[in-house]
Amino acid sequence: xxxxGVFLRQPLWKQRSAYHSYxxxxxxxxxxxxxxxxxxxxxxxxxxxxxxxxLKLGARDAGYPDVSTNLLPRGVYDxxxxxxxxxxxxxxxxxxxxxxxxxxxPIGVGSKVRALTLARLRANAPIVHRWQEALAxxxxxxxxxxxxxxxxxxxxxxxxxxxxxxxDMSWYTKRATLSAVYSASEVFxxxxxxxDFVDTERFLDARLADLTKVGGLIGALxxxxxxxxxxxxxxxxSKGVRI
Amino acid sequence: MSAIQAPRTLxxxxxxxxxxxxxxxxxxxxxxxxxxxxxxxxxxPKSPQDEPGTTHFGFQTVAEALKEQKxxxxxxxxxxxxxxxxxxxxxxxxxxxxxHFVRNLNPxxxxxxxxxxxxxxxxxxxxxxxxxxTGDIAFRMLDHASTINNDAHTTVTVADINPDMLAEGRKRxxxxxxxxxxxxxxxxxxxxxxxMIPDSSVDLYxxxxxxxxxxxxxxxxREAYRVLKPGGVFACLExxxxxxxxxxxxxxxxxxxxxxxxxxxxxGDRDSYQYLVESIERFPSQEEFRDMIKEAxxxxxxxxxxxxxxxxxxxxxxxxxxx
Numbered sequence: 097x098x099x100x101g102v103f104l105r106q107p108l109w110k111q112r113s114a115y116h117s118y119x120x121x122x123x124x125x126x127x128x129x130x131x132x133x134x135x136x137x138x139x140x141x142x143x144x145x146x147x148x149x150x151l152k153l154g155a156r157d158a159g160y161p162d163v164s165t166n167l168l169p170r171g172v173y174d175x176x177x178x179x180x181x182x183x184x185x186x187x188x189x190x191x192x193x194x195x196x197x198x199x200x201x202p203i204g205v206g207s208k209v210r211a212l213t214l215a216r217l218r219a220n221a222p223i224v225h226r227w228q229e230a231l232a233x234x235x236x237x238x239x240x241x242x243x244x245x246x247x248x249x250x251x252x253x254x255x256x257x258x259x260x261x262x263x264d265m266s267w268y269t270k271r272a273t274l275s276a277v278y279s280a281s282e283v284f285x286x287x288x289x290x291x292d293f294v295d296t297e298r299f300l301d302a303r304l305a306d307l308t309k310v311g312g313l314i315g316a317l318x319x320x321x322x323x324x325x326x327x328x329x330x331x332x333x334s335k336g337v338r339i
Numbered sequence: 340m341s342a343i344q345a346p347r348t349l350x351x352x353x354x355x356x357x358x359x360x361x362x363x364x365x366x367x368x369x370x371x372x373x374x375x376x377x378x379x380x381x382x383x384p385k386s387p388q389d390e391p392g393t394t395h396f397g398f399q400t401v402a403e404a405l406k407e408q409k410x411x412x413x414x415x416x417x418x419x420x421x422x423x424x425x426x427x428x429x430x431x432x433x434x435x436x437x438x439h440f441v442r443n444l445n446p447x448x449x450x451x452x453x454x455x456x457x458x459x460x461x462x463x464x465x466x467x468x469x470x471x472x473t474g475d476i477a478f479r480m481l482d483h484a485s486t487i488n489n490d491a492h493t494t495v496t497v498a499d500i501n502p503d504m505l506a507e508g509r510k511r512x513x514x515x516x517x518x519x520x521x522x523x524x525x526x527x528x529x530x531x532x533x534x535m536i537p538d539s540s541v542d543l544y545x546x547x548x549x550x551x552x553x554x555x556x557x558x559x560x561r562e563a564y565r566v567l568k569p570g571g572v573f574a575c576l577e578x579x580x581x582x583x584x585x586x587x588x589x590x591x592x593x594x595x596x597x598x599x600x601x602x603x604x605x606x607g608d609r610d611s612y613q614y615l616v617e618s619i620e621r622f623p624s625q626e627e628f629r630d631m632i633k634e635a636x637x638x639x640x641x642x643x644x645x646x647x648x649x650x651x652x653x654x655x656x657x658x659x660x661x662x
Contacts (some may be wrong), residue, residue: 149452160570169641308590
């Protein structure tokens with residue numbers, strides 16, 4: 097017999113608040129059983145890739161029979177997603193920026209963003225030879241929206257941790273451009289054979305430099321359009337046009 | 340969930356109609372009247388306020404003890420034409436649903452990619468297919484295990500309460516490679532009382548288009564929980580509720596007018612198919628059934644179900660936790 101009240105009871109991990117609180121620790125992003133299977137599966141990814149084999153071996157490591165992989169409704173995408181989410185949340189503790197007082201001079205938001213993006217890229221290093229498989233899974237039509245949402249959350253996390261406090265339109269453009277730069281660098285990294293991914297680092301720097309250039313260009317262009325527009329209006333007014 | 344799964348306010352006129360139907364013997368209802376019936380059956384919440392000891396048999400309320408017999412009657416009479424009828428009624432889509440169901444479960448243990456770590460470990464899955472009399476799911480499971488996963492050890496036990504359906508399945512199994520192999524077994528059993536199956540012995544418990552007909556669905560779910568190994572999976576393919584109201588109207592019209600007619604024309608049995616569509620209408624919604632699975636102690640993956648064909652059918656899964 098089931099009762100009405102049961103429908104309302106939410107599991108703990110689903111009780112998310114709609115705001116970010118510094119006071120309360122966040123609840124874990126995955127329920128315990130899924131988390132056990134997925135974290136064990138990740139250790140099989142370097143050998144078996146993002147496949148159902150890795151999931152089955154992981155389930156077995158966690159003490160579950162093969163059939164328990166049915167606990168993951170999206171199969172291998174859940175494995176990719178687990179990697180994305182855990183690495184995004186790990187960024188918070190991955191880098192500790194020295195406070196301004198310790199450092200002498202403040203670290204700019206830009207260099208913090210660069211450091212955080214690089215840290216996130218390096219988190220892919222152990223599985224980078226399998227990362228193209230993951231990209232292919234993420235590009236499947238059914239998973240594209242979820243993957244893009246996760247990319248947006250990553251960009252947001254990086255800007256947040258870098259201490260960005262913008263409340264204007266640049267809030268959007270910053271996140272959009274960082275998403276583009278990050279995903280381009282990620283794809284570049286899958287082809288990178290240099291030692292310690294120095295080429296990826298250079299690629300990232302070049303793209304970030306592009307951003308500042310493009311940002312500056314857009315700013316200058318806007319200024320020019322505004323100035324020319326005003327001048328035209330004023331010239332016309334001086335000729336007696338009622339504007 | 341209780342068998343006393345609630346009265347939609349039993350409209351008096353409907354009761355009369357039911358009685359008249361049985362007295363009148365000839366079940367000649369015009370399509371429109373059953374359609375009318377379906378539409379005026381206000382979907383009142385299923386609450387356990389109707390008399391104890393009764394349950395639903397389609398839109399009728401019958402004594403619990405009677406339901407099993409009545410269901411047996413329905414399936415005995417449809418056993419031989421079961422497949423043809425399924426094809427006609429679902430326009431062949433039931434095959435796609437079943438294929439998807441089996442492919443998603445991915446039964447079988449591939450000896451190359453995931454060999455058993457110790458010799459004592461079983462080499463294949465032990466699958467129990469409840470209400471699978473005609474073997475539809477069982478043959479698909481075995482085919483998938485053998486051809487996709489190269490697994491020659493997975494076994495399927497087909498259990499059904501109805502000997503006629505089992506006979507149909509046995510007959511059909513002769514056309515498959517599994518007819519006399521130890522991989523396929525048929526047993527006659529009530530899903531609410533699986534005494535012949537030991538505790539924690541089954542990897543995968545499946546029930547496709549069967550749980551709707553159980554008298555006590557909650558008892559059957561608890562029995563499933565008992566026989567499954569820790570980590571084992573309960574998987575259920577069943578008709579469900581259509582979410583899109585526009586499509587729902589079309590679907591209701593099809594099920595309440597076309598299906599009994601097809602039953603009458605093809606199988607010569609209108610009443611059984613009238614029961615079929617009524618029992619579909621009575622079955623709990625996706626959310627309610629998901630919560631029943633949780634109540635039995637299972638963990639549900641994600642939201643707990645997957646809609647097929649906009650919710651005409653749905654796949655529900657539950658995983659027995661390790662402890």
